[in-house]
Amino acid sequence: MHVPDGFLDAPTSLATGAVAAVAVGVALRGARRELDDRTAPLAGLAAAFIFATQMLNFPVASGTSGHLLGGALAAILVGPFTGLLCMAVVFLVQCLLFADGGITALGTNIDLMGLVTVTVGWLVFRTLQLMLPKRVSMVAPSAAVAALVSVPVAALGFVGLYAVGGSAELQLTDLATAMVGVHVLIGLGEAAITFLAVGSILAVRPDLVYGARRVLARRELEVRPSATTEVVA
């Protein structure tokens, strides 16, 4: 969903750039609380993994492809603030090094594919976590649902921006229908990849998945009354 230069007019691009700058600034402050010596190295790897996976376009309909956006995945693996930083780095590198996504559209891309997917993904994930049984086995399915929802919402975000500053006159309802239709399909792929990625790390080291921490803490409190287990860990 990388927006190129020219789709949106200059004032809109400036505004989205300003929003992205503020969002990254807030994320820099918030990430401090999420990152410690144990999780910091994984954040870089999560960004690298998302970059790699974004290269893998999968077919979704005749002559159309899509790829992982990764905001929900990033938020659940490393935390929402750190996740947004990871996404911003990915889009910066894609735009400067690979000419994928315009330079004036960098803010737009950070907003839509970073801020929106991270925020929506994290909120859906946390809501599900509050409603569902507090088990580790619920983390990967919740992550998949969060990922699925995040993609069409980001697509609607593009339609909203196009309504404000699109460079062509369009029927917005047509644009919205087309964008949401395709991106629900891409969201299914997003859900599958997110499920596999979160599930794989949960299988080897559940304590490294940011979104699983509350569930793990609860489990240890209930099942392991001995304080000595904490020391070994």
Place this chain on the structure above:
Amino acid sequence: MSAARDRVSLRWVAAGFLLVALVLAGIVSHYASSSPDGLNRVAEEQGFSDTARSGPDSPLAGYSTSDVDDDRLSGGVAGVVGVLVVLLLAGGLTFVVRRRGGSEDPDGTADRQTVA
């Protein structure tokens, strides 16, 4: 307690994660669909794809390496370079931002692991 003893070490998780990213970007990406993505497809259908302006040139533009003729190699090199650049930038940024101290992993080890 057994769970704690069986745990895979952080450096193995990191190495596995990096390996998967490198294989995906360097090898699997060759088999990715080359059809236009969702937004580009919609732009074509709705008739506004011609408003796109191409960005500045880069030797890696479009995820292929200029001056490398072999498709597989050209895309693979671009993917590997991208993974490493993103890892360095995002890893460096989060390493600087992180809370210090109180770790189970002594400072340097995890960092050296990611660079290797």
